[in-house]
Amino acid sequence: MKLRRVARGLLAALAGLTAFGAAAAVAGVTPAASADAASTVVYQAGTGGYSCFRIPAIVKANNGDLLAFAEGRKNSCADAGDIDLVMKRLPKGSSTWGPLQIVIQGFGDTKGNPTPVVVPPSADEPDGRVVLLSVMQCISPHASCGRTPRVSISKDNGTTWTAPQVLTTQLGFAAPPGWLATGPSHASVLTRGAHKGRLVAGMSYQINGSAADTGSIIYSDDRGSTWHRGATDASTNNSTLNPQEISLTELPDGKIYASARNNAGTMCSTVERAYAISSDGGQTFSQKFTVEPGLAKTPDVQGSTLALSATDTGGAYTRLIFAGPSVCDHRHALRIRSSFDDGGSWQGDTDGFLVWSQDAAYSDLVSLGTGSAGVLFEGGPQGNSSAAIRWAKFTDEDLGAPACGTGYGIIDQGSLGTAGTVYVSYNAATGKNCVSTMKNSGAGTPSQTTAYLQVEGGTKQTDSGSFSWFAGPVTASAAGKCVTWGGSIGTAKFDAPLGHCG
Structure with missing residues (x-):
């Protein structure tokens, strides 16, 4: 999913994940659905x-x-x-x-x-x-x-x-x-x-055929x-x-x-x-x-x-x-x-x-x-x-996990109180996990926000910055391994224990 955000964060993608599959780039493309919707x-x-x-x-x-x-x-x-x-x-x-x-x-x-x-x-129009x-x-x-x-x-x-x-x-x-x-x-x-x-x-x-189009909004205040x-x-x-x-x-x-x-x-x-x-x-x-x-x-x-x-x-x-x-x-x-x-x-x-x-x-x-x-x-x-x-x-589930995209389904989440939620998701087609931290009460206003994912035996991969809406997606392959994950918004922090073993 190619995303351009209000502020660019620091992607700390350190060595150590190659044994478990290379980590996807933050702007990496997620796989498209393979069949039409009903x-x-x-x-x-x-x-x-x-x-x-x-x-x-x-x-x-x-x-x-x-x-x-x-x-x-x-x-x-x-x-x-x-x-x-x-x-x-x-x-x-x-x-x-x-x-x-x-x-x-x-x-x-x-x-x-x-x-x-x-x-x-x-009151006077009960059916609207x-x-x-x-x-x-x-x-x-x-x-x-x-x-x-x-x-x-x-x-x-x-x-x-x-x-x-x-x-x-x-x-x-x-x-x-x-x-x-x-x-x-x-x-x-x-x-x-x-x-x-x-x-x-x-x-x-268009007022006449040679003019460019005028884009407009029309409105009504009387229903x-x-x-x-x-x-x-x-x-x-x-x-x-x-x-x-x-x-x-x-x-x-x-x-x-x-x-x-x-x-x-x-x-x-x-x-x-x-x-x-x-x-x-x-x-x-x-x-x-x-x-x-x-x-x-x-x-x-x-x-x-x-x-x-x-x-x-x-x-x-x-x-x-x-x-x-x-x-x-x-x-x-x-x-x-x-x-x-x-x-x-x-x-x-x-x-x-x-x-x-x-x-x-x-x-x-x-x-x-x-x-x-x-x-x-x-x-x-x-x-x-x-x-x-x-x-x-x-x-919403058909559309995919937040920031991770189509193909990813949420498997767990951690609360950051009113500040937001950290999500960990999984894509069965690719075998990848994805972590995103989505802001709630402060959405739209830049503040320090992080998301991280670490595969068992590997090095933590983090997306961190002054973001207005979310941190991530942080993705990694973890076939046959367990992962730990978490994130933060301001002082609110969530760290999951090692789990979700594939």
């Missing part, structure tokens, strides 16, 4: 009167049902045409998706870019709301109407919907832009800080009834940075991480992803869009993000995840990749949890509860990623 088809191309289905988005309604949205493209799989915005439901506790429901009918035009968000119940942002585009022979942003609302967990309301003037446009895209992927409700309860969604637009354009970043050079298809995630410190497709990239140019940060609830960008080097090998395609765990909500450590294809020269091999430092670094392109080894494209992520999530994604055989929209579930 998945089921939600939308199948060529069924229900539709040529294909694209642009998945998914949310968990307040009653526990999963709502899977998509564009139902009638006459072809082209982006513009007669397109309905459709939905299927997976009832709570069921494994069978319900029938297709047309949420917004195309009537010959394009109705798409689903961007849903679930609003919690209130599902708010659905979308876009309408007129198709010939009608007069051009640009790309019109709209919103629909359901107060019965997606059973019925209001007619779409046009948001053009609310968002500050005199007329619908020539290009505009909400999401696509789920929007978010902020849960921290001064803007708790605010709805935020990603949006990109999705009205919307405002907040943070904007207009690229000055669309040959180097062109943010589109923006996925938003709230970080534990209340900031918003905006992950974008960089449409200025070329295949394998290592600039296909970009990110920005908002520190004021989406009203402005405190850090404007810049290339995300940690996701450099992603192809030119939409991606989705989700905060799977956070220390301020009971998680033992912070894990932000990204879903997207992982082969740079085409849309292939969808993986879930993790960041343990709020997007500061990411697993490499061959790491992460393999969801689909064949062609894959757009996706969306949804939390299913503590340490569990699912991904709705476009996947098919070679050359046809739009053959189906599929659904797969995974757990």
Whole structure:
């Protein structure tokens, strides 16, 4: 797992481990999963009167049902045409998706870019709301109407919907832009800080066809009834940075991480992803869009993000995840990749949890509860990623031990009190152990943090430094040997006795 951290530590890799297998480098690549995750088809191309289905988005309604949205493209799989915005439901506790429901009918035009968000119940809305942002585009022979942003609302967990309301003037446009895209992927409700309860969604637009894309955040402070354009970043050079298809995630410190497709990239140019940060609830960008080097090998395609765990909500450590294809020269091999430092670094392109080894494209992520999530994604055989929209579930354990990566499972842990936890993990495929020290109460603030691993008869291997998020991973082969391990954060220290013999 290739990681770049806030502060670089001292890796004390001394001689003495060669008899038991050479130690892996701290930035060493972890083995990829060898088989696809179990998945089921939600939308199948060529069924229900539709040529294909694209642009998945998914949310968990307040009653526990999963709502899977998509564009139902009638006459072809082209982006513009007669397109309905459709939905299927997976009832709570069921494994069978319900029938297709047309949420917004195309009537010959394009109705798409689903961007849903679930609003919690209130005193006068016991079922809460599902708010659905979308876009309408007129198709010939009608007069051009640009790309019109709209919103629909359901107060019965997606059973019925209001007619779409046009948001053009609310968002500050005199007329619908020539290009505009909400999401696509789920929007978010902020849960921290001064803007708790605010709805935020990603949006990109072009006022005219020759301009670069402007990446933006739109927000609502009245449960999705009205919307405002907040943070904007207009690229000055669309040959180097062109943010589109923006996925938003709230970080534990209340900031918003905006992950974008960089449409200025070329295949394998290592600039296909970009990110920005908002520190004021989406009203402005405190850090404007810049290339995300940690996701450099992603192809030119939409991606989705989700905060799977956070220390301020009971998680033992912070894990932000990204879903997207992982082969740079085409849309292939969808993986879930993790960041343990709020997007500061990411697993490499061959790491992460393999969801689909064949062609894959757009996706969306949804939390299913503590340490569990699912991904709705476009996947098919070679050359046809739009053959189906599929659904797969995974757990924190499937994604691998913290900082160690896919293939490593936690076998023991030592508490450092509120400061954090030291984990020792094992990879059965490689026979290696791994130790990482994950910060909790002080996550995000640099402090002295260590992790160490010693194979019986060998020399202690240590990663130590002023780290903001974690120390490690420290790995070593220990076939037929016992290991001792431990770590520290500040004055809190844990030293395990010799054990875990292989």
